[in-house]
Amino acid sequence: MFFDTHAHLDQEEFDADRAEVIARAREEGIEAILCPAVTAASAEVVVRLAEEYDLLAAVGIHPNYTAEADPNDWDRIVELAGHPRVVAIGETGLDTYRDYSPLELQKEYFERHIKLSKSTGLPLIIHCRETEEAMLPILRAAAPLDGVLHAFSSARAFAEECLAIGLHVSFAGNVTYSNRKNDYLREVARQIPEDRLLIETDSPYLVPQAFRGRKNRNEPAYVARTAAFLAELRGVSVEQLAAVTTANARRLFGLPERV
Ligand code: NI
Helix, strand or coil, X not given: CEEECCECXXXXXXXXXXXXXXXXXXXXXXEEEEEECCCHHHHHHHHHHHHHHCCEEEECCCHHHHHHCCHHHHHHHHHHCCCCCEEEEEEEEEECCCXXXXXXXXXXXXXXXXXXXXXXXXXXXXXXXXXHHHHHHHHHHHCCCCEEECCCCCCHHHHHHHHHHCCEEEECHHHHCCCHHHHHHHHHHHHCCHHHEEECCCECCXXXXXXXXXXXXXXXXXXXXXXXXXXXXXXXXXXXXXXHHHHHHHHHCCCCCCC
């Protein structure tokens, strides 16, 4: 029913109970989980987890980890991109919120990921944190692009630019946060065309509002909460929201329709 398009299940937060977390997601109707990598080492792990637990993987180097990457790391990403469980390139992008890596280096890696996406035909998983102005010229120069802006938190004008370039937009638990400062994000989520909308948890981060204060770790099962919230926001049933977002994810990531 649901497709969690972004869950960092390789992270240590899941070391103690990873199998249970995945089993719980299946029970809640999460039919597919895509685990993006953040480093070459992380890429090795998500590919192994995908094989072991019947998950999907994406391989790439997160902008915050580009400063510590070496040339062998990139070679390994390129190699792993050919693995049958790998359905996307990422996560990649730009992040000036955290000052972990020089912006010029982040841009260089982002452009490498874009090239790899185009040469492999695999869509991009893009992270954009407070750096829309630096990102937009790169996206425009590479248009049209297949991929998704994950855990979208930017303004409506940026969403429209991304849609025009061909990208999808994915919402995580932060769209459910009840503070007024996120009202704009709900307005963006209401207006994304149905055929470009995706959902995700960004586990272990961004716990949906319903569980905040009670759970300090997000997990794929909770994507159902974000789906229910978006359904109400958009005036459709949760079944309809689930069907549409899952079909979008299957199309974007090149997966056959469920039989
Ligand atoms: Ni992520």
